[in-house]
Amino acid sequence: MTEPLLSVRDLRVEFPTRRGTLTALDGVSFDIMPGEVLGMVGESGAGKSLTGAAIIGLLEPPGRIAGGEIRLRGERIDILSPDAMRRIRGKRIGMVFQDPLTSLNPLYTIARQLTETIRTHLPLSEADARQRAIALLDRVGIPAAARRIDDYPHHFSGGMRQRVVIALALCAEPELVIADEPTTALDVSVQAQIIDLIKEICAERGAAVMLITHDMGVIAETADRVAVLYAGRLAEIGKVKDVILDARHPYTKGLMGSIPTLTQESDRLVQIPGAMPRLSAIPQGCAFNPRCPEVFARCFVERPEPVKIESGRQVSCWIEEWKVGHG
C-alpha cells in the first residue's frame, strides 16, 4: 500500500475561553492518499473548517493544536515554525476559500498576484512566470486570459474570481489542495462548473484535494471518500458511495434522510430532533446521544472510538462496534 500524502492522527484543537477550555476537535484521524479527493462534511460548528485551518497552520488565536499530529508525506508539519509553514502553504498545499475576495488582494492585478506566488515558490523568470500564469488562467476557463490577466479582481464576476483563486492555488504545483466551501457563495449553475473544474484540474495534475463543505451533493459529485464530522469528532469515514447509499452512523443516516432530493416522492423528510450541541455543552459519552434514535445505556457513559467495519470504512458507534465484535 502506498504511503498517505497527508496523515492526521488524533488531532485535538482547543479554544481557551474565560469559561474554560472548549474542545473544538477531539481525536480526529484520517489519511488522504496522493491524488485522492477527500470530502469533509458536517454542519456549522462541527469543526470541518477548523480541521483545514489546523492542517495549514492558520488556526485563529486563541485556538491551538492541543494534541495529535499532522504529517505531510511522513514529515510532521504541525510543529513547524510559522516561517517553515509559510513555505509549505502555497507551495505544497494550495488553498481555495469560500469567498474569493479574501484570497485576492483587491489592489493588485491578477497578473501580479499570480506571478508573485509562482516566483516565490518556483525558480522562474518574470516572463516565464507570466506565461505560466496565462496558461493556468486559460486552463481554469478564463476567456481571453492573455488580456484579462492585467485586470483587477473586481473586474471579474464571482464565478470567474473563484476560477482565478483556483489558478492561484494551483500555480506552484501543490500536492494537496484544501478547498473550504469553494462553491457556497456561488449561484447554482456556476457552482456545478466550479466543482467540475476542481475535480478535473486536480486529477490532471495529480493533486489530492480535501474538500470541506456542508453540501452532501457537492461531495457526492466530487469526492472519492468522505469523512463526516459531528461536534468535533469523526462520526463516519468511508467511500462516498458506501457512506451515501449505506450510512452506518445514526447521524449520517439522519443527515442523508433529511436532504430533499429531486427524485424522492415522500411527503416528509427524515428529521433529526434537536440541534448539534454547543462546544461548551457536549454530552458525556457519544456526542450524538441526545438526538440518536438508537441510543442505549452505554452511549451515555463511554465515548465510542472509530471502529473499522470494512476496508477503508470506520464508524464511531457502539452498535457497529457490537456488530463487529459479534461477527
Added chain:
Amino acid sequence: MNRIARAWDSDIAWSFRHSPVAMLAALVALLIILSAVLAPWIAPHDPFNPASLNLMDGFTPPMEPNAFTGNVFWLGTDNQGRDIFSAILYGARISLFVGFSAVVFAMVLGISIGLLAAWRGGWVDSLLMRIADVQLSFPSILIALLIFGIARGVIPPAYREEMAIWVLIVAIGLSDWVQFARVVRGAALVEKSKEYVQAARLVGAHPARIVLSHILPNVMGPVLVIATIGLALAIIAEATLSFLGVGVPPTQPSLGTLIRIGQGFLFSGEWWIILFPSIALLALALSVNLLGDWLRDALNPRLK
C-alpha cells in the same frame, strides 16, 4: 440566577474586571464625581460665601500655616483667601454639571437628527449630513464661541449672569452633536435594512414606533461610547471657554475659571493656585476618556 449575578457574569463586566486601566479610571472618575456631588458636605470651606472668606488668608501655600492667621489649608488658598481644595470641589461640580448637560443635549439632538436622516433618507438625509459636514469643518470651540457671542447679543444684560451656564451648555452641546448624528445615522442605516425592521413594517407598525423601539435600542452601544468620550471633551471645552473668560460667571467658578485665575499668579511664585485645579481637570478628563476607550473596545465585537 438573579439580575446582579447575571450582570456580573456578563462579557462586559468580565472585560471590565480584566482591565486594570478601566478599573483605575473608573475609581478616579467615581471619586471625583462623588466628591463634586457631595461638595457642600465635604468641603472644609464654602468658597462662594463672602462672609466666610478672610482676605488675610490669601496666598497661603499648601500645608503651611498662614503667616497672619495661622490657618492651614491642604492645597493652599488663592488671592482672595479661598481654600483651593474647596474651590476645586465646587469647581468640579460646575464643570461636571455643564459637561453632563451639554453631552445629554448633544446626544438628544444628535440621535434625533441621525435617526431622522437614516429613516427618511433622500434629500432630508443629504441636507442634514451636509450641515453636519459644514459644521465639522470648523473647530468646535470656534462654534461654541460663536454661539456664545450670539447668545450674549440676544439675551438682555440683566439675565446674562444667570443664563450664562445654560448658554454655555447649549453652545457646547450644539458644537458636539455632529458626532452623535453621524454615528447614529450609520448604525441606524444598518439596522434599518435588517429583516426585523422589515418584519415590523410589514405588520404596519407606526414609523415612529419602529424607529424608537426597534432601531434606537440597537444603536445605543456606539452612542454610549461617544457620549463617554464626549463627556471628557465637553468638560475640556467648558474649561477652555471659562479659561478664555467667556464661560461661567466668576461668581460660580468652574475648574477652567480657577485655572484662569491661577495663571495670573504662575510667575509670581504662587504655583499651587493653578497646579491643583489643573491636576483635577486632567484627572477627570483623562479618567473619563480612558473609560470611553475601554467601553469602545469592550463593545466592539471585532476586537474580541
Added chain:
Amino acid sequence: MAEPLLRVEGLWRRFDVSKPWLNRVIEREKPQFLTAVADVTFEIARGETFALVGESGSGKSTIARMIVGLLGASDGRILFDGKDMTALPASELRALRRRFQMIFQDPFASLNPRWRVGDIIAEPLRTFGLATGAAAEAEVGRLLETVGLSAKDAEKFPHEFSGGQRQRIAIARALSSKPEFIVCDEPTSALDVSVQAQILNLMRDLQDEFGLTYLFISHDLSVVRHMATRIGVLYLGRLVETAEAKTLFREPQHPYTRMLLDAVPDLALSGRRRKPVTGEIPNPISPPSGCAFHPRCPLVHDRCRETLPEPHSTATGMAACFATKGDRAETETAGTA
C-alpha cells in the same frame, strides 16, 4: 377554477442605480436603471405552494417584497383576494395586511436582538389590535407550542436560541395574526440540513393545519421540489417557465430550467449523465438583447438575439421561449425569414 388568492399582473420594478446627482453632473453620466422585475404575471390558488426559483439577480426576492408591500411596484397590479393592493386606500390595505405575512431568510437578522421572544411574537397581535395583555401572552404561549417550542421561551432573548429555533420563533410570529398567505423568502437557506428538514416539515404541517397558502422563494431546486405544488422559474427578472411541480422536474421546457436541473448535484449516485453547465448570469444593468438567456442557450437562434419571446402555454404550463413554442422547424423558418 376558483378565484385565485393572489394574482400578479404585468409586474415591473426598476431601481435607480445611478451615482449621486453631483457625481453624475460632473462625470456627465446618464442615470442608470436596473430592471429587477420585468412583466411578471402569475397566480396562486388557495392552499397551494407556489415556488419562485432563480439564481442571484433573478428578482425573486424583489417580487416577494413587492407582494407584501415592503417595496412599491414600478408598474403592474397585485391582486390579493381580488383586491388590487397597488390602488387600495390605506385603511383597507391595513385590514388586508393582517391576512398575509412573511418569513425571512436570516433568522439572526429577522428577530430584534433587544426584544424578548414574547414581545417579538406579540408585535403583530398588538399592532393589529387583535389581543393585548394576558390574552396576548396566552396566545404567544400557544403559538410557541404550535411551532415546537415551550411557552416559557417567551421570556428569553433571541440570542439564547439556535438558528433553527429562531426560525421557529419567526414562524410563530408570522402565524400570530392568523394569516391565510405567507411569503417565505429562502426560509431555510441559512440553516443546516438536519435543521432545514425540521423547518420544512413544520411548514408543511402548519399548512395542513391552518390551510395556509405559501409563496416559497428559493434557489435550491431540491427544496422546491419537496415543498411546491407549482413552480415559476425566473431568469434576470422575467418568468421563463411555470409548471406543475411534478411535470417541471419530469419535462422541463425552457432551456434555462433544463440547465438548472442539470446543475443540481446527483445525490442518489445514479450516474446520470449531465450536460455541462456553461456561462454565468449577465449583469442585470445591461442585460442581453432579445431573450436574456440567449448567450448561454444551447438552442439559440438568430431570432432569440433580437426578439423577446412572449410567454406561451405549453403542455405543462407556460414558457417564454421560441424553441419550446411549437416545433423546432417553425423556429428555424422564423429565424431565417
